[in-house]
Amino acid sequence: MALNRDFLGRAYASSVPYEVSRVKIKEFAAAIGDTNPIYRDREAAVAAGHPDVVAPPTFPIIFSLSGAGEALSDPEFGLNFAMVVHGEQRFSYQRPIYAGDQLICTSTISEIRSVGRNEFLTVKSDITTVGGEQVCTTYNVIVERGGAA
Amino acid sequence: MTQVTRVVVTDLKRTQIVMYAGASGDYNPLHTDEPYATEIAGNPTVMAHGMLTMGLAGRVLTDWFGHENILRYRARFKAPVWPGDTLTVTANVTSMAEGRAEIALVAVNAAGTAVLTGTATALVTGETE
Numbered sequence: 001m002a003l004n005r006d007f008l009g010r011a012y013a014s015s016v017p018y019e020v021s022r023v024k025i026k027e028f029a030a031a032i033g034d035t036n037p038i039y040r041d042r043e044a045a046v047a048a049g050h051p052d053v054v055a056p057p058t059f060p061i062i063f064s065l066s067g068a069g070e071a072l073s074d075p076e077f078g079l080n081f082a083m084v085v086h087g088e089q090r091f092s093y094q095r096p097i098y099a100g101d102q103l104i105c106t107s108t109i110s111e112i113r114s115v116g117r118n119e120f121l122t123v124k125s126d127i128t129t130v131g132g133e134q135v136c137t138t139y140n141v142i143v144e145r146g147g148a149a
Numbered sequence: 150m151t152q153v154t155r156v157v158v159t160d161l162k163r164t165q166i167v168m169y170a171g172a173s174g175d176y177n178p179l180h181t182d183e184p185y186a187t188e189i190a191g192n193p194t195v196m197a198h199g200m201l202t203m204g205l206a207g208r209v210l211t212d213w214f215g216h217e218n219i220l221r222y223r224a225r226f227k228a229p230v231w232p233g234d235t236l237t238v239t240a241n242v243t244s245m246a247e248g249r250a251e252i253a254l255v256a257v258n259a260a261g262t263a264v265l266t267g268t269a270t271a272l273v274t275g276e277t278e
Binding site: 024027028030031032033034036038049050054056057058061062081082085086087088089090091092093096 | 157158165168169171172173174175177189190198199200201203204205207208210211212216217219220221222223224225226
């Protein structure tokens with residue numbers, strides 16, 4: 001089933017801030033096998049010039065779709081999760097993410113296009129602090145196989 | 150130094166895929182549930198998250214340029230990654246201008262198949278050699 005183009009341009013903000021914790025960063029770094037001490041040890045991060053433990057570059061994936069999750073699972077949208085694969089991921093960083101950051105994610109369904117039998121869906125997420133400071137912009141490209149058939 | 154090649158994972162363990170599911174919050178059963186992956190999705194076994202490969206490959210960039218100097222990181226997921234895979238990442242500086250390096254990277258499995266291709270932009274400081 002083709003994705004519902006009425007959803008194009010709709011934006012969804014996370015309802016509560018995502019609070020970045022040292023423990024979660026450490027868990028994430030362990031999962032990607034990264035032993036860099038700035039991801040694990042506050043003193044090492046401070047010695048490297050950071051205010052606190054730093055989150056690895058792909059850490060924002062944890063919350064970057066949170067705002068749009070409800071929209072993506074809306075039956076009216078027509079996305080069949082069993083046929084979904086992750087096609088592409090982009091991050092643009094305005095500054096590193098640190099333990100203690102309180103982040104708001106606003107996700108926009110920015111593009112829907114058909115390529116052959118597949119639907120390509122792009123969700124753009126703007127991540128800011130609760131104070132409005134820009135932190136990161138992410139683009140998730142999701143492919144629904146057979147969705148355009 | 151304009152190129153780095155590094156093995157980022159050897160004999161990928163199912164446990165690491167499960168750890169990534171927990172750490173990232175992506176509990177799609179394609180990644181962790183063998184009966185679902187094989188009988189329902191029709192795959193040979195559970196598939197690693199593309200984002201796990203992107204995370205593994207990202208370490209090559211942060212170790213090379215320094216975490217705070219990575220401005221942009223993009224990956225395309227080209228082929229599945231399975232338990233037991235060994236992945237090697239090669240990153241190349243493709244151009245340099247105004248203190249910024251443009252980087253191309255590829256992750257290949259033991260058969261030489263590209264599982265991820267990507268690009269990145271990094272600030273180049275005097276310490277990056």
